[in-house]
Amino acid sequence: MNNTEIVKRGLARRYAREKRFRLYGRCAVFVGFIFLALLLLDIIVKAMPAFSVTEIRVEVDLDREHLGLPAEGPVTAEMLSGANFNGVIREGLRAAFPEATSRKQKKALYSLVSSGAWFTLSNQVADDPDLIGQQKSLWFRADDDVDTYYKLARRTSRIDDLQAEYIDALDNMDLIRTGFNTALFTNSDSREPEQAGIRGAVLGSFWTLLVTLIVSLPVGVAAAIYLEEFAPQNRLTDFIEININNLAAVPSIVFGLLGLAVFINFFGMPRSAPIVGGLVLSLMTLPTIIIASRASIKSVPPSIKEAALGIGASHMQVVFHHSLPLAMPGILTGSIIGMAQALGETAPLLMIGMVAFIVDVPGGIFDSATVLPVQIYLWSDSPERAFTALTAATILVLLGFLTAMNAIAIYLRRKFERRW
Amino acid sequence: MQSSTLFILIVVLSLVSFYTGRGRAQQARNSTRLLALPAHYGYMTAIWSALPAIVLLLAWLAMEPGYLNNRIIASLPASIADQPSETLHLYVNNVLLAVGKGGVSDDPAIEAAAAVYMQAKSTSRMLLSALVVILSLSGILFAMTRYLTRQHARRRVEAVVRIALMLCSGVAIVTTVGIVLSVLFEALRFFDSVSIIDFVFGTSWSPQTAIRADQVGSSGSFGAVPLFVGTMLISAIAMLIAVPVGLLTAIYLSEYASRKFRSTAKPILEILAGIPTVVYGFFAALTVAPFIRQLGTSVGLDVASESALAAGIVMGVMIIPFVSSLSDDVINAVPQAMRDGSLALGATQSETIKQVIIPAALPGIVGGVLLAASRAIGETMIVVMAAGLSANMTVNPLEAVTTVTVQIVTLLTGDQEFDSPKTLAAFALGLMLFVTTLLLNVVALHIVRKYREQYE
Numbered sequence: 001m002n003n004t005e006i007v008k009r010g011l012a013r014r015y016a017r018e019k020r021f022r023l024y025g026r027c028a029v030f031v032g033f034i035f036l037a038l039l040l041l042d043i044i045v046k047a048m049p050a051f052s053v054t055e056i057r058v059e060v061d062l063d064r065e066h067l068g069l070p071a072e073g074p075v076t077a078e079m080l081s082g083a084n085f086n087g088v089i090r091e092g093l094r095a096a097f098p099e100a101t102s103r104k105q106k107k108a109l110y111s112l113v114s115s116g117a118w119f120t121l122s123n124q125v126a127d128d129p130d131l132i133g134q135q136k137s138l139w140f141r142a143d144d145d146v147d148t149y150y151k152l153a154r155r156t157s158r159i160d161d162l163q164a165e166y167i168d169a170l171d172n173m174d175l176i177r178t179g180f181n182t183a184l185f186t187n188s189d190s191r192e193p194e195q196a197g198i199r200g201a202v203l204g205s206f207w208t209l210l211v212t213l214i215v216s217l218p219v220g221v222a223a224a225i226y227l228e229e230f231a232p233q234n235r236l237t238d239f240i241e242i243n244i245n246n247l248a249a250v251p252s253i254v255f256g257l258l259g260l261a262v263f264i265n266f267f268g269m270p271r272s273a274p275i276v277g278g279l280v281l282s283l284m285t286l287p288t289i290i291i292a293s294r295a296s297i298k299s300v301p302p303s304i305k306e307a308a309l310g311i312g313a314s315h316m317q318v319v320f321h322h323s324l325p326l327a328m329p330g331i332l333t334g335s336i337i338g339m340a341q342a343l344g345e346t347a348p349l350l351m352i353g354m355v356a357f358i359v360d361v362p363g364g365i366f367d368s369a370t371v372l373p374v375q376i377y378l379w380s381d382s383p384e385r386a387f388t389a390l391t392a393a394t395i396l397v398l399l400g401f402l403t404a405m406n407a408i409a410i411y412l413r414r415k416f417e418r419r420w
Numbered sequence: 421m422q423s424s425t426l427f428i429l430i431v432v433l434s435l436v437s438f439y440t441g442r443g444r445a446q447q448a449r450n451s452t453r454l455l456a457l458p459a460h461y462g463y464m465t466a467i468w469s470a471l472p473a474i475v476l477l478l479a480w481l482a483m484e485p486g487y488l489n490n491r492i493i494a495s496l497p498a499s500i501a502d503q504p505s506e507t508l509h510l511y512v513n514n515v516l517l518a519v520g521k522g523g524v525s526d527d528p529a530i531e532a533a534a535a536v537y538m539q540a541k542s543t544s545r546m547l548l549s550a551l552v553v554i555l556s557l558s559g560i561l562f563a564m565t566r567y568l569t570r571q572h573a574r575r576r577v578e579a580v581v582r583i584a585l586m587l588c589s590g591v592a593i594v595t596t597v598g599i600v601l602s603v604l605f606e607a608l609r610f611f612d613s614v615s616i617i618d619f620v621f622g623t624s625w626s627p628q629t630a631i632r633a634d635q636v637g638s639s640g641s642f643g644a645v646p647l648f649v650g651t652m653l654i655s656a657i658a659m660l661i662a663v664p665v666g667l668l669t670a671i672y673l674s675e676y677a678s679r680k681f682r683s684t685a686k687p688i689l690e691i692l693a694g695i696p697t698v699v700y701g702f703f704a705a706l707t708v709a710p711f712i713r714q715l716g717t718s719v720g721l722d723v724a725s726e727s728a729l730a731a732g733i734v735m736g737v738m739i740i741p742f743v744s745s746l747s748d749d750v751i752n753a754v755p756q757a758m759r760d761g762s763l764a765l766g767a768t769q770s771e772t773i774k775q776v777i778i779p780a781a782l783p784g785i786v787g788g789v790l791l792a793a794s795r796a797i798g799e800t801m802i803v804v805m806a807a808g809l810s811a812n813m814t815v816n817p818l819e820a821v822t823t824v825t826v827q828i829v830t831l832l833t834g835d836q837e838f839d840s841p842k843t844l845a846a847f848a849l850g851l852m853l854f855v856t857t858l859l860l861n862v863v864a865l866h867i868v869r870k871y872r873e874q875y876e
Contacts, residue, residue, distance in 0.1 A: 007766070014768055021770035025672025028665045032689045032744075035737045042707050043699070222588035230582060231589070243592040249791065249861040250854065251798025253825055254599055257850040260832065261602030268485065283595050290592070316578040344696025347800035347829070355833050373698040373801075380702050380805060388706060395699050402694060 043399075047392035053181040053194060054147040055139040056113055056170060058092035060121065062131050066091065069132070080126055085118035089140065096175065097166060108162040112170075114141040116195040139177070144193040144386035151178060158385075184393060188359050189375065193386035196379075198394050200361045204274060204354075204369030205343060205401075211278020211365055212285055212342050217335055219282070220289030221324075224331075227290070228297045229319050248287035255284050256351025264352060271353035272368040280348050285338040292334020296327040329416030336409040340402050346373040372398045423481055426552050430477070434470035437559035441465030441568065448569040456574035464573045467580055469559020473552045480548050488540055495536040497529055603854055606847035613841045614642045619848060621645065625811035625822075627831060627842050642845050644852070646811035650728070650821030654803060655796040657732025657817055658739055662796075663789055665736075666743025671773055673744070674751045693741035701805030704734035709806055716818060724820040726808040732817065735802050739792045746791065750784030751777060753872065783871040790864035794857040800825040824849050 064071055067083040093109050094100060100109045117140040124138070125131050142150065145158040150167060159167070170176040187197030223244075231237040259280035263269045269276050300323045308318045349355075354374050362369035370378070372394060379391040442462030445454060454461075492515050493508065500511055511530075518525040518534040525531045562568065611619070622643020669689065673682050709730035716723030723729075754777050762772040778785070808820030809830060831846040 014771070018768045018770045021773070022672070022676055025668050025676055028668030029672055029677075029685055029689070031665050032669060032692060032737075032740055033685075035740075036688065036692055039695070039699075039703050039737075042703060046706070219588045219591055222585045223591065226582075226585035226589040230585060240589055240592055243596045245865060246858060246861055247592060247595060249794060249857065250599065251795075251800070251825070251857055253798065253800045253828055254603070254850055254854050254857075257828070257832075257847060258595070258599045258602050261606060261847070262598055266602075283591075286591065286595070290589075314574060314578060316581060340694065344694075344698070346696065346698045347804075347825070350804075350829055350833055353833075373696050376698050376702060377801065377805065380705060391702060395702060398696065399699070402696070406694065 043392045043395050046389060047396050048389070049148070049151050049386075050184060050389035050393035051181055052151060052178050053183065054142040054150045054176065054178050056142050056146075057137055057139050057175040057177075058089055058113065059095055059135065059137050060088045060092045061135050062088065062125065062133060064133060067132070075129055075132060077126065080122060083122070083125075085121045085125075089113060089117055089121065096173075097169070100166075105162060108160060109166060111143055112146055112163065112166060114143050114192055114194045116190065116192050117141060119195075139179075141183070141194045142176070144384060147194055148386055150176065184390070188361055189357060189370070189378075190359065191357075193382075193384050193390055196387075196390060198372065198375060198397060200358060201370050201372045201375035201394070202397070204358075204362050205371040207274035207362055207365050207367075207369060208277040208281065208349075208371055209339055209343060211275055212281040213335070213339060215279060216282035216285045216289055216338070220286050220335070220338075221293050221331055223286070224290045224293030224297060225319055225324070228294045229315070229323070244287050244290055247283075248291070251347075252284060252345055253347040253351065255280050256348030258283070259348060259352045270366060270368070272356050272358070272370075273366050274362065274369050275365040276352050277349050277354055277369075277371065278365065280352060281342040281345060284345065284348065285342050288338035288341065289331075289335050292337070293327065293331045296330025296334065297323055299330070300326045326418075329412055333409045333413045336405050336412070340405040340409075343371075343401060343405070344373055344398065346377055349374050350377070372401075423477065426477060426549060427474075430470055430473045430552060430556050433473075433553075433556035434466040434559065437469040437556075437562075438462040438466040440560050440564070444564070445569055445573075452569060454569060455572045460573035460577050461568060461571075463577045464571065465559045465562060465568070467559075467577065468562050469556050471580075472558075473555040476555060477548070477552055480544075484541075484544055487544070488537060491540045492533050492537050495533050500529060599854065603847050603851045606844050607851040610841060610844035610848045614845070618642065619644055623813060625827070627827070627845055642841070642848075644824075644849065646813045647822060647824045647827055647849070648852075649813055649815065650807070650811070651797055651823040651825075653728050653815055653817065653821055654732045654735065654807060654823060655793060657729060658735035658796045659789070659793060661733055661736025662739035662743050662792060666740045666792075667747050667785065669740065669744040670747035670751055671777075674748055675769065675773055675777075689741050689744065692737065693745075695738075697738065697799060697801040698805070700734050700738050701801040701803075704730050704802055704806035708734055721818060723818045724808065726806060726820040727818050728807065728821045729817040731803050731806040734806065735796055735799055738799070738802065739796060742795060743788060743792050746788030747781070747785050750781045750788065750868075750871065753784065754780045781871075783867050783874075787864040787867035787871065790860050790867070794860035794864070797860075798825065798853060798857050800829065804829050824853050828853070 066088050067085065068087075069075055069079055069083055090110055093112065094106070097105075097109055100106055120140065121138070141147075146163065146167060149159045149164070167176065183195060184197045186199055187195055188200030190196040227237065227240065231240075259276055263276045263279055264271055304322055304326065305318050308322050309315070313321065349371060354370050355378060356368060356370065357378070358368050358370050360367070376391055376394050376398065379387045379394065439462065441464060442458045445458035445461035448454065449458065489512055492512050496511065500508070503511075514525070514527075515530050515533045515537060518530050519537055525534065619642050622641060623645045624641045624643045625646050626641050673685060677685065705726075709725060709727060712727060712730050712733075713723045713725055758776055758780060759772055762776040763769070767775070803823045803826050807826055808822055809826065810820060811822050811827075812819055814821060828846045828849050831842055831849075
C-alpha cells in the first residue's frame with residue numbers, strides 16, 4: 001500500500017472531522033446570538049406591563065365641607081395639605097358601590113385605588129383651585145395588585161374574591177380602563193409601584209455624566225496629547241503608560257472604594273451626590289478616553305505636522321492648530337463610548353451611597369441622587385411583582401440611551417473617518 | 421463672598437487681563453518689534469492673573485474647614501473640649517447644624533460657639549476675597565507695565581501649557597497611588613483588630629459584630645477563605661462557558677466565516693459586551709436562576725435559589741465577547757505564511773487551525789484568558805444580584821456561595837459607623853481583590869506583549 005492510498009483511506013474521516021469542527025464554530029457563534037436574543041426578549045416581555053397602567057374612574061365631590069376646608073375665604077396651600085382628599089375618594093367609591101357596607105367590604109373597596117391617589121388629587125386641586133366645590137369624575141391609578149390582575153386577564157392570586165367582584169362590576173360599568181403609564185417618566189422613586197417613575201434617576205444620571213464629561217474629557221485629551229506628542233522616552237513615561245493600562249483593568253468596585261475613602265471620608269464631600277459619582281466615574285473613564293485619543297492623534301499624518309513646522313509654527317501650535325482638530329472626531333467617538341460605559345456603571349456608585357431611597361428630583365450636582373443602573377438594582381430587589389416590570393422597563397430605557405450614544409459614535413466615525 | 425462667586429470673578433478678571441494684555445501688545449507693535457503674537461501676550465497676562473488666584477482659592481478652601489473646626493473646639497468651654505474625640509465631633513456637628521439655622525440653639529454653649537464660627541468664617545472669607553481680587557488684578561497691572569512687551573510670551577505660555585498637560589497625564593499615577601493608599605491604609609487598620617493570618621486562612625466568615633459586648637457571637641469572625649472559594653467557583657463556571665464559546669467564535673469568524681457574515685456577526689456579539697452588568701444581574705436573578713432551579717427540581721436535584729451556577733453562566737455569557745475579541749486579535753496576528761504552509765502540505769483547514777494556528781497563538785490566547793479571568797473575579801453586579809450572602813465553603817455549583825465583591829458591597833451599603841472592623845474588612849477584601857487582579861493583568865499584558873513582538 002503506497003502513501004496515496006493511506007492518505008485516501010483516512011480522507012473521509014478527516015473531512016468529517018473538518019465538518020464537525022466547522023459546526024462547533026458555527027454553534028459557538030449562535031450560542032452568543034441566542035443568549036443575546038433571549039436576554040433582550042426576556043426583558044422586553046417583562047417590561048411590557050409597566051408601560052400601561054390601570055385606572056379607575058371615581059366620582060369625587062370636592063365640596064369644602066367634605067374636604068374639611070373652611071366654608072369661606074381663600075384656600076392656602078397649607079389648608080390643602082391638611083384636606084381630606086382620601087375621604088373624598090373613598091366616598092366616591094362608596095357611591096359607586098352602595099351595597100358595600102360591612103367593614104370587610106369597605107376595606108376591599110378602598111384598596112382598589114392606589115394608596116397614593118389622594119396625592120394625585122391634591123396636586124390637581126393645588127394646580128387648579130377652581131375645582132373646589134365642584135363635582136368631578138376623575139381617573140385614579142389602581143392599586144398595583146389590581147393593576148396586575150386586570151392587565152394579566154385576571155390571572156393572579158393576590159386579589160381576594162370580593163375585590164375581583166368589584167373589578168368585574170367596574171368593568172361592566174366602564175369605570176376601569178388601561179392607559180399609557182406616563183408616571184413612569186414623570187414621577188420619581190416611590191414605595192408604591194404604581195406611583196414610581198424614573199425621572200429622578202434619569203436626571204441623576206444626567207448630572208453624574210455631566211460631571212464625568214467635564215472632568216474626564218479635558219484631562220484625558222490633555223494626557224493623550226502629552227503622552228503622544230511631548231513625553232520624553234523615559235522611565236516616568238513608561239510608568240504612566242503601565243498605570244493607564246492597569247487602570248483600565250482594575251475592577252470597578254475598587255474605584256468605588258477609592259471614592260469612599262478619598263472623596264467622602266477624606267475631603268468630606270456629600271454622600272450620594274452626583275459630584276462624587278461623576279468624579280469616580282471620570283477616573284474610570286480616563287483610560288478609555290486617553291487610549292482612544294492617543295490612537296486618534298497618532299493617526300494624523302506626519303506630513304501635515306511637518307508642513308506646519310516648516311512654515312514656522314511651534315510644536316505647541318502644530319498640536320493645537322492641526323493635530324487636535326484633525327483628531328477631534330476620533331476623540332469624540334472614544335469619549336462617547338467612554339460615557340456609555342460610565343452610564344451603565346453600578347458597583348462604584350453603590351460604594352459612595354447612591355443607593356439611598358430618594359424621592360426628590362435632583363436639581364444639581366450637590367443634591368442627593370440615584371442613577372438609572374442603581375435604580376434598576378434597587379427595584380429588582382423589591383418584593384412586589386409590579387416592580388419587576390418597572391425594572392425591566394427601566395432597563396429598556398437605559399439600553400435605549402446606550403444605543404443612542406453608540407449610534408451617535410458610529411455616525412461620527414462614519415462621517416468624519418478619513419483615510420490619509 | 422461665596423467661593424463660586426469668587427471663581428466667576430477670577431474668570432472675568434482673567435478675561436479682562438487677556439484683552440488688556442493683547443491690546444497693549446498691539447499698541448506696542450507699532451513702535452517695537454514683538455517677540456510673539458499679540459494673542460500670546462494676552463494669554464500670558466490671563467495666566468498671570470488667574471493661575472495664582474485659583475491656586476490660592478483651592479488651597480484656602482481645602483484648609484478652611486479644619487481651621488474653623490479648631491476655632492470651634494477652642495471656643496468651647498473646657499468641660500466639653502476635654503471629652504473624647506467622638507463626643508467632641510458630635511458636638512462640633514451640633515454647632516454646624518446651629519449655624520445652618522442662623523446661629524440659634526437651645527444650648528448657650530453651642531450658640532456661643534456658632535457665633536465664634538460665623539465670625540471666623542466671615543473674616544476668613546473677607547480675607548480670601550481680598551487676596552483673590554488683589555492677585556487677579558496683578559495680571560492687569562502686569563499688563564500695564566512696559567516690562568510686558570519685552571517678554572518672550574509664546575515660550576512662557578507654552579511652558580505653562582506643557583506643564584499643565586504633564587500634570588494631566590500624571591492623574592493616572594495619582595489615581596493608582598490613591599487606590600493603593602486608600603485601600604492599604606484602611607486594610608492595615610483592619611489588621612490591627614483582626615490578625616492577617618486569621619483573615620487570609622480563616623475558614624469562617626460572619627462579619628456581624630454585636631452592638632453589646634455580651635451578645636451571642638459578639639466577636640465577628642473574618643476568615644476570608646469561603647469568599648475566595650466562592651469567587652473561584654463562580655469565575656471557574658464563567659470561564660468554562662466563556663473560553664470555549666469565545667475561542668470557537670473567534671476561530672470561526674476569523675478563519676471560516678465570509679466577510680459579510682463576519683461584518684454583521686461581530687457587532688452583534690459586541691452588543692453583549694456593551695450591556696451594563698446590572699442588566700445581566702437582573703437576567704441572572706429573575707430568569708436564569710429560577711429556570712435552573714425548576715430544571716433541577718424536575719430531575720430531582722435540590723438547587724439553591726441563588727445557585728452559583730446561574731451567576732456563573734450569565735457571567736460567562738458576559739465575558740464571551742471579551743475572550744473572542746482578544747483571541748481574534750491574536751489569531752489574526754499569526755502570519756499568513758504559516759497557514760499557507762500548512763495547507764500546502766495537505767492539511768485540512770481544521771487541522772491547520774488545531775495544529776498550527778492555535779499553538780502559534782497560544783501565548784496570546786492565554787494572556788487573553790487571564791485578562792478575562794481577572795474581569796470575572798472583579799465582576800460585581802451579577803453576583804450581588806444573583807449569588808447569595810451566606811459564606812458556604814463548597815464547590816457544588818448548585819449551592820449558594822458568596823464572593824469577595826458581594827461581601828464588599830454588603831459591608832459598605834447600609835448604615836454603619838466608618839471605623840468598625842466590619843467596614844474596614846471591606847477595604848481588606850478590596851486590597852486582596854486589587855492585588856489579585858493587578859497580578860493577573862500584569863502577567864497577562866506581559867504575555868500578550870511578548871507574543872506580539874514575536875511576530876512583528
